[in-house]
Amino acid sequence: MLNRRFIAVTALLAASMAAGAQTRTSLKEAYRGNFLIGAAIGTPQITGQDSRGDAIVEAQFDAISPENALKWERIHPKPDTYDFTLADRYVAFGEKHHMFTVAHCLVWHNQVPDWVFRDDKGNFVDRVTLLKRMHDHISTIVGRYKGRIQSWDVVNEALNEDGTLRQSPWLKIIGEDYIAKAFQYAHQADPQAQLTYNDYSLEIEAKRKGALALIAKLKAQGVPVTSVGLQGHNSLTWPSVEDQDATISAFAKLGVKVVISELDIDVLPRAAQHPSAEVSLKVLEDPKLNPYADGLPPSVQQELAQRYADLFGVYLKHRDVVTRVTFWGVTDGDSWLNDWPVKGRTSYPLLFDRSGQPKPAFQAVTRAAADVKTMN
Ligand code: 9MR
Secondary structure: OOHHHHHHHHHHHHHHHHHHOOOOOOOHHHHOOOOOOEEEEEEHHHOOOOHHHHHHHHHHHEEEOOOOOOOOOHHHHEEEEEEOHHHHHHHHHHHHOOOEEEEEEEEEOOOOOOHHHHOOOOOOOOOOHHHHHHHHHHHHHHHOOOOOOOOEEEEEEEEEEEOOOOOOHHHHOOOOOOOHHHHHHHHHHOOOOOOEEEEOOOHHHHOOOOHHHHHHHHHHOOOOEEEEEEEEEEEEEEOOHHHHHHHHHHHHHHEEEEEEEOOOEEEOOOOOOOOOOOOOOOOOOOOHHEEEEOOOHHHHHHHHHHHHHHHHHHHHHOOOOOOEEEEEEOOOOOOOOOOOOOOOOOOOOEEEEOOOOHHHHHHHHHHHHHHHHHHH
8 A cells, every 4th residue: 555655656756857847937837928838638648547748738738639539530430429438538637727628620531430421322421411410510519518628620631732622521522611611510509619720731832822712711701710720740941930930920811810739840851742741641661761769869959949949939929819839749759750651750849758858849949938028
């Protein structure tokens, strides 16, 4: 009994050291008055299995996003079966810690079961049937968490790299207005909730133009879109500070808020042809693509810190329109980039290392906020 208690206390101590004892100002404190600082959390953090991760989230962040827990295949796996087990715990976690709670995502082409689009014979359903399924899904989920989830990623990744609409089953079956309908259904279910269009690589000119045209059209039709999520799956060289700046300015001009919704910075050799976060992309393992399996060289660590400082400089410049910056994961060990687009790499994209310690990039990010305060 004593032994067990000793182990528990030691684990707690280790967790609290990791979470902040050595870091004077937390991220959320550093950015208070500018924008919220969020982290995407997964099953280990939601269920409390990862006490070290939880301690970091509680100490450092004032917003959470669910990395996978609210995706269609998890929450609505069969036509008449909703499974709210993990989603309920996720929302309770946010409430317990008084965090701004985000949901991700209602309408996407990935992680949505095939039955959604098909009839008993396996053929595509018609527009009316799919709209009804979309409506049932959105009104059930958004309705359940009305007033408890503050912001929804309503439509995710509807655009191709060239700015045209992606030929997803949503588009093929319903037509272009599936996007407007999704926002309208979400707004009906919770009129107070913030509603986001979320996508990656919007800093690329062609895709950005497509997104700007889409948002402008939705706004002109009176569709209740409140913000654009720039996912922010970045590298050490992409996007340039200028492109990031121009992208935020361009959306701000349309009268929507901007959220950096899935931030990480990949330091590994790029395995994809273009900057992308397309989850279906797969590249074969190759030791050349995994150069830091034994640790990150200090020079790259510094490069990452500088890059984070530069990007946060841009976000801070736009703090009147940027309402939240959310990291896609808590520690490097949690990141999806360990397995995408190449399986089993050792990646270093976040602010906390694999043992939960803050990296030089962490200091760079808190310092960026302090610098702005000093200038004012
Ligand atoms: O991080 C998520 C990873 O755990 C999942 O396996 C993957 C499957 O689709 O989705 C990842 O999150 C994605 C997010 O939902 C949408 N934008 C790109 C993210 C990284 O792929």
